[in-house]
Amino acid sequence: MLSVKNLYKKYENQPLLRGVSFEVQKGETICLLGRSGSGKSTILRIIAGIEAPESGDVFWTNQNLKDIPVHKRKFGFMFQDYALFPHKNVFENVAFGLKMQNLPFDLIEEKVITVLNKVKMQEFSHRQVADLSGGEQQRVALARALAPEPRLLMLDEPLGALDRNLREQLMGELRLLLHASNIPAIYVTHDQEEAFTIGDRLVLLNDGQIIQNASPEDVYQTPKNAWVAKFIGLSNLLEGVIQSTQPLIVTTKIGDFSVQTGLPKNAKLADPVILLLRPDAINMKDSNLNQFQAHVLDDVFLGNQWRVKLQMSDLEFSFLVDEPIPIGSIIKISIDPKQINLLQAEK
Amino acid sequence: MKQALKYIRTIPAILLWSLPFAFLLIFYFQPLLANFRMAWQATTTDVLASMSLKVITQPLVFTIWQTILSTLLTIVVGFPPAYLLAKYRFVGKSFIRLLTTIPFIMPTVVVAAGFNALLGPKGWFNLLLQTIFSLDKPPIQIINTLGAILLAHVFYNSTVFIRVVGGAWSQLDPKIGFAARTLGASPVRVWQKITFPLLKPALLSAILLIFLFNFTSFAVILLLGGPKFSTLEVEIYIQALHMLNLPAAGLLSAIQLLFTLVLTILYTRLIKTKSVALTPRDPEEVAKPINGWKQRSFLIGTMSYLIVLFAAPLFSLVLRSFLLTDTNRTVEALADNRFSLVYYQELFLNRRESLFYVPPIDAILNSLYFGLITVGIALFLGFLAASVISSRSSWGKILDPILMLPLGTSAVTLGLGFILVFNSPPLDVRSFPLLVPIAHSLVAMPFVVRILQPVIASIPRELKYSAMVLGASPWRTFWQVEFPILFRAIISAALFAFTISLGEFGATTFLARPERPTIPIAIYRYLSQPGGLNYGQAMAMSTILMIICAVSIILIERLKLPNIKEF
Numbered sequence: 003m004l005s006v007k008n009l010y011k012k013y014e015n016q017p018l019l020r021g022v023s024f025e026v027q028k029g030e031t032i033c034l035l036g037r038s039g040s041g042k043s044t045i046l047r048i049i050a051g052i053e054a055p056e057s058g059d060v061f062w063t064n065q066n067l068k069d070i071p072v073h074k075r076k077f078g079f080m081f082q083d084y085a086l087f088p089h090k091n092v093f094e095n096v097a098f099g100l101k102m103q104n105l106p107f108d109l110i111e112e113k114v115i116t117v118l119n120k121v122k123m124q125e126f127s128h129r130q131v132a133d134l135s136g137g138e139q140q141r142v143a144l145a146r147a148l149a150p151e152p153r154l155l156m157l158d159e160p161l162g163a164l165d166r167n168l169r170e171q172l173m174g175e176l177r178l179l180l181h182a183s184n185i186p187a188i189y190v191t192h193d194q195e196e197a198f199t200i201g202d203r204l205v206l207l208n209d210g211q212i213i214q215n216a217s218p219e220d221v222y223q224t225p226k227n228a229w230v231a232k233f234i235g236l237s238n239l240l241e242g243v244i245q246s247t248q249p250l251i252v253t254t255k256i257g258d259f260s261v262q263t264g265l266p267k268n269a270k271l272a273d274p275v276i277l278l279l280r281p282d283a284i285n286m287k288d289s290n291l292n293q294f295q296a297h298v299l300d301d302v303f304l305g306n307q308w309r310v311k312l313q314m315s316d317l318e319f320s321f322l323v324d325e326p327i328p329i330g331s332i333i334k335i336s337i338d339p340k341q342i343n344l345l346q347a348e349k
Numbered sequence: 350m351k352q353a354l355k356y357i358r359t360i361p362a363i364l365l366w367s368l369p370f371a372f373l374l375i376f377y378f379q380p381l382l383a384n385f386r387m388a389w390q391a392t393t394t395d396v397l398a399s400m401s402l403k404v405i406t407q408p409l410v411f412t413i414w415q416t417i418l419s420t421l422l423t424i425v426v427g428f429p430p431a432y433l434l435a436k437y438r439f440v441g442k443s444f445i446r447l448l449t450t451i452p453f454i455m456p457t458v459v460v461a462a463g464f465n466a467l468l469g470p471k472g473w474f475n476l477l478l479q480t481i482f483s484l485d486k487p488p489i490q491i492i493n494t495l496g497a498i499l500l501a502h503v504f505y506n507s508t509v510f511i512r513v514v515g516g517a518w519s520q521l522d523p524k525i526g527f528a529a530r531t532l533g534a535s536p537v538r539v540w541q542k543i544t545f546p547l548l549k550p551a552l553l554s555a556i557l558l559i560f561l562f563n564f565t566s567f568a569v570i571l572l573l574g575g576p577k578f579s580t581l582e583v584e585i586y587i588q589a590l591h592m593l594n595l596p597a598a599g600l601l602s603a604i605q606l607l608f609t610l611v612l613t614i615l616y617t618r619l620i621k622t623k624s625v626a627l628t629p630r631d632p633e634e635v636a637k638p639i640n641g642w643k644q645r646s647f648l649i650g651t652m653s654y655l656i657v658l659f660a661a662p663l664f665s666l667v668l669r670s671f672l673l674t675d676t677n678r679t680v681e682a683l684a685d686n687r688f689s690l691v692y693y694q695e696l697f698l699n700r701r702e703s704l705f706y707v708p709p710i711d712a713i714l715n716s717l718y719f720g721l722i723t724v725g726i727a728l729f730l731g732f733l734a735a736s737v738i739s740s741r742s743s744w745g746k747i748l749d750p751i752l753m754l755p756l757g758t759s760a761v762t763l764g765l766g767f768i769l770v771f772n773s774p775p776l777d778v779r780s781f782p783l784l785v786p787i788a789h790s791l792v793a794m795p796f797v798v799r800i801l802q803p804v805i806a807s808i809p810r811e812l813k814y815s816a817m818v819l820g821a822s823p824w825r826t827f828w829q830v831e832f833p834i835l836f837r838a839i840i841s842a843a844l845f846a847f848t849i850s851l852g853e854f855g856a857t858t859f860l861a862r863p864e865r866p867t868i869p870i871a872i873y874r875y876l877s878q879p880g881g882l883n884y885g886q887a888m889a890m891s892t893i894l895m896i897i898c899a900v901s902i903i904l905i906e907r908l909k910l911p912n913i914k915e916f
Contacts, residue, residue: 047527050527050530050531051530052527052530052531071530071535072527072530072531073530073531073532073533073534073535073536074533075531076533077531078531078532079527079528079531081524081527081528083522083524085522085524085525085527085528086525086528087525087528087529087543088525088547089546089547098529098532098534098542099532099533102532102533102534102538103533146528146532147531147532150532150533
């Protein structure tokens with residue numbers, strides 16, 4: 003429905019977006035994920051028409067939106083700190099978009115009440131927005147964006163200003179609401195947990211370019227490169243060189259690794275690669291594959307598992323294990339060859 | 350016994366704290382009350398009957414008329430720069446900001462002299478036109494017209510508009526406007542439904558303030574309007590000092606006071622309701638760079654008229670003070686004139702035909718002397734008052750609004766009140782030398798308090814406590830802990846008080862003895878006399894005053910303190 007084609011944008015003479023293209027399908031929620039300053043919000047602003055790209059286009063079905071002004075695009079936008087109208091109460095805020103459509107008052111009232119119900123704010127309709135808590139403001143902002151029934155909803159870090167508990171609660175609600183509304187949505191965040199919860203698809207942005215555009219499962223199982231892996235919290239990375247391809251063996255500082263997953267694209271013998279050791283990769287049983295000695299630096303109880311921090315050679319790794327391990331001990335571990343991803347080496 | 354000791358210890362504090370109250374009571378409320386008493390006498394005795402009602406109605410009508418005109422013009426002139434400064438980032442922005450601070454502290458006499466140097470009969474424009482077209486008479490006749498009054502009022506008050514409205518505008522989160530746009534509002538409707546309602550409190554308070562300033566304007570009317578125009582202020586002055594009709598002056602000042610009181614109350618109420626929850630923004634984060642030829646020409650257009658409005662009068666003043674003109678010739682050709690320091694040298698001479706019994710340079714010494722005393726009084730009492738307000742005691746809550754009253758009271762009314770009250774020794778206007786700086790202190794104190802109070806309030810109590818716990822006496826705690834933190838604010842407040850004293854004209858016309866004129870009084874006397882030498886000396890004296898004030902502004906800007914409210 004929405005397609006963004008080849009956006010270029012500079013910010014203070016530094017390239018911010020360098021050829022960004024993606025699509026949003028009907029009823030789909032995509033998450034634009036990237037560090038702050040990566041240009042995520044700028045993409046939203048370009049789609050909304052608040053900012054213009056240096057080049058590139060935004061299409062809705064087949065219509066180029068270049069000459070359509072902001073207020074005629076019928077896109078909903080929820081800002082990071084909500085941008086609620088401070089001189090209007092909750093009802094007036096939510097009714098604003100409907101008033102702009104010049105709907106009769108009865109209908110406006112009906113629609114506002116419906117949408118306030120949806121976000122569980124029906125009892126607040128006559129409150130001043132300044133008297134609302136952060137979470138309540140967030141709900142009003144969502145209701146205001148949803149009320150005119152936009153054909154696309156954009157959310158710019160909508161949970162960014164909230165504390166952790168509230169964020170987790172609202173994340174779940176938002177996910178259900180977005181799926182129930184069936185409105186295609188673009189959700190911008192720098193938080194991978196939010197992205198995994200909300201997004202049907204993740205679009206990862208770094209250095210002004212899209213690095214990976216895939217479902218959350220795919221991103222987690224096969225991150226495109228070391229940046230993606232680190233960004234989604236997979237941090238056991240290790241440089242190596244392909245020593246043999248049949249069987250696949252990679253030489254590293256720690257020792258030789260036997261790997262039973264695929265090679266990165268175009269990789270051949272003697273190429274440098276990056277090994278990603280997945281968090282569940284180790285066990286303490288004797289095995290003839292990938293056995294190493296490790297120094298236990300730390301061991302933290304997480305509830306149902308322990309997170310153990312190990313030192314091998316001069317590198318540190320952390321893994322999830324099912325039993326406690328004494329801190330300071332030297333242990334033998336083996337790493338499951340199926341739990342290693344080979345990633346393209348960074349240039 | 351211990352209890353009693355405790356009370357005795359608090360006595361000095363209470364005495365100190367009551368000083369600002371006592372000062373206001375004696376030197377502000379007493380004179381004001383005297384004005385009202387005089388007005389009451391005027392209405393109950395037959396003084397009023399013998400007096401034509403026109404003495405009151407004519408100035409009143411003209412005051413309101415020129416105030417409305419000036420205010421409207423100010424809004425028109427102030428709007429584009431307010432928008433520009435709030436919304437855009439551009440080269441020269443800080444220069445424009447500096448330009449807009451000039452009128453805040455430039456004395457009215459200097460501004461009047463500046464406009465005279467630019468547009469007056471002996472000003473640059475006329476000299477140029479006369480030279481080019483060989484005219485006998487100056488072609489532009491704007492001095493002593495309503496136009497000159499309006500121009501000077503726009504000069505003064507457009508900066509109020511720019512600062513108040515522009516400030517509020519730069520605090521407006523542009524995202525609020527964007528949100529309205531994405532909800533289907535066109536730019537016009539965003540202005541109607543969002544921007545205007547959110548700016549309205551600031552707009553209203555700016556307009557009220559400008560209205561108040563225009564209403565109580567005195568020196569501008571007297572110096573640029575000439576004898577044809579009489580506002581309430583000018584009429585009070587004429588009735589009191591020229592006609593010696595104190596009852597009429599009292600009645601006029603009572604009317605004036607009622608108007609200003611209503612305006613001041615409206616203004617303070619507005620300020621209170623103004624603070625609707627707008628999350629403060631970093632203005633630089635909101636501002637956009639200039640893009641495209643439309644914005645660029647808007648920028649250039651606005652910047653050039655600001656430069657002409659704010660800088661041209663002062664610039665021509667300085668230049669004019671060095672240009673020696675031959676007054677005996679009918680055609681004052683520029684080519685025949687030369688640049689010299691004659692007018693400055695003349696300031697040191699005591700000529701027989703001089704307007705003074707002393708060399709004019711003494712006016713400068715008088716001003717400096719009064720200024721220093723004003724700094725002393727205003728700083729001492731202002732610091733006490735600011736401490737009282739910061740203490741959040743009930744004293745402070747009373748003092749805070751009372752202290753701001755002198756701001757809205759016209760200086761002429763104050764001067765008249767002083768004459769009415771202090772007419773017998775030891776506090777006699779004719780002999781007690783400190784009444785001039787005392788009047789100046791009344792005007793300066795609200796500013797001093799506004800500068801010092803937020804800084805005092807920002808010092809955490811824990812800081813004082815830790816110093817005391819570490820063994821410092823209260824006196825040492827003040828000098829070692831509080832004073833260093835306050836230092837910049839104190840210097841800034843002192844400079845403010847000093848410049849206010851140097852430029853004060855209204856009250857001084859009533860209080861300064863003829864043989865002890867201040868700089869503004871001297872300039873006024875020069876400007877109201879004919880002759881090239883008098884004109885030139887007015888220019889020279891104004892230039893000196895302007896430079897002192899400009900140095901102060903620059904120093905205050907350098908000392909830039911956080912969290913200072915404009916008023």
